[in-house]
Amino acid sequence: MTQSNLLASIANELRGIGHRMIERTWRLGVGARLFALAIIYSGESFKRFHLTLREIYFTGVMSLLIIVVSAFFVGMVLALQGYNTLQKYGSSEAIGVLVALALVRELGPVVTALLFAGRAGTAITAEIGLMKATEQLSAMEMMAVNPIARVIAPRFWAGVISMPILASIFSMVGILGGYLVAVPLIGVDDGAFWSQMQANVDFRLDIVNGLIKSFVFGVACTMIALFEGFDAPPTAEGVSRATTRTVVISSLTVLALDFVLTSFMMVV
């Protein structure tokens, strides 16, 4: 008897896994359709630019504090840890190169995307989830106002515009933080710090690639946040679950995309 019970429970498990996979794939399709619709109905976000401007304020400008403070500390830690190892090999002058390349190529886009997903992404998800729960989106449809054009698309473009800006600010403030630790605090030579950095950081290969990465991460994070909010069950619990899902899925997607993009960009 227990044998058939065991088999039955295993079979149930497998069925559950299959069901969940199918549902996730289905959700992916719905998300892709929302992405396409947000692009198609983007005209209004640019014709009535104040909509997008308002969203840039709430996603980009309000994230400035966390981005700047985190960048500062990340840069300082990079300089400290880097100096620790470099001076064993007598290359402590390369600390500028280390901080700049680490920030511009990888940490700038990725950490900014993670912080953006945590701060702006959750705000977007909660806002849209609540709009859906309080039936504002349905009310808009009743009034023949396209909710995607009015609500989703401006937030999408705001996220896409804000991310590269935030990533550049992150990189620059991080490098400044690294400079402040390396030169006045540790005593690395000022001229060597900047000249080695300039000799080894290429604008097209490093900085522009970092910008491309941050743009792609912006699209991914914003779209995930929008979709989770739009698709949340219209209850309080549903909205809170959707908010956590945004952070988790955005973080995983950003890290996976980072690997994919880096493997394309690192042409040896």
Place this chain on the structure above:
Amino acid sequence: MDRTTIDLWVGIFVALGFAALLGLAMKVGNLTSSKIGATYSVTAAFENVGSLKPNAPVKSAGVVVGRVESIVFNSADYEAVVTIKIDKRYAFPADTFANIYTAGLLGEQYVGLEAGGDEVVLKNGDKIAKTQDAIVLEKMISQFLFSKASETDAKSEAKATAPSAVTNELKGGKSTEIGDVAF
């Protein structure tokens, strides 16, 4: 939050972003280097360019005067043809030496130009006749070992001519024990 305040803050935000990008480009990256500015192209043929890469610096007296533009293999005479772009402000005589040096002990390689004494200057499209290849570590090591080996050869040859002293003594009729001579 009224519209004008929002607009102001967004404007400041975007301006900060551009400033950061500009700072990155100028201070951190290489954008202000002599990639812009009039240059003329000159070619040089090397038997071995080592690890010279396109965009490596071309220096004369330690100052960067240009960049390596391209490196191609010439299958007619199995040499590497390096095209370098030199800043138009600097004129080099036609018998300039082009050498490949390494910056630091194991650093990146660059092209060093040493001016000759010719009055005719290099023009766009000219070819530098006198070149010196990059140093290949394996060749240096094998050269060193070869010279060491020929040194020890010379020493053992000197040892081989020493028995003439013994035969001289024997010829002189000095009676010595064979045992003393042989060992």
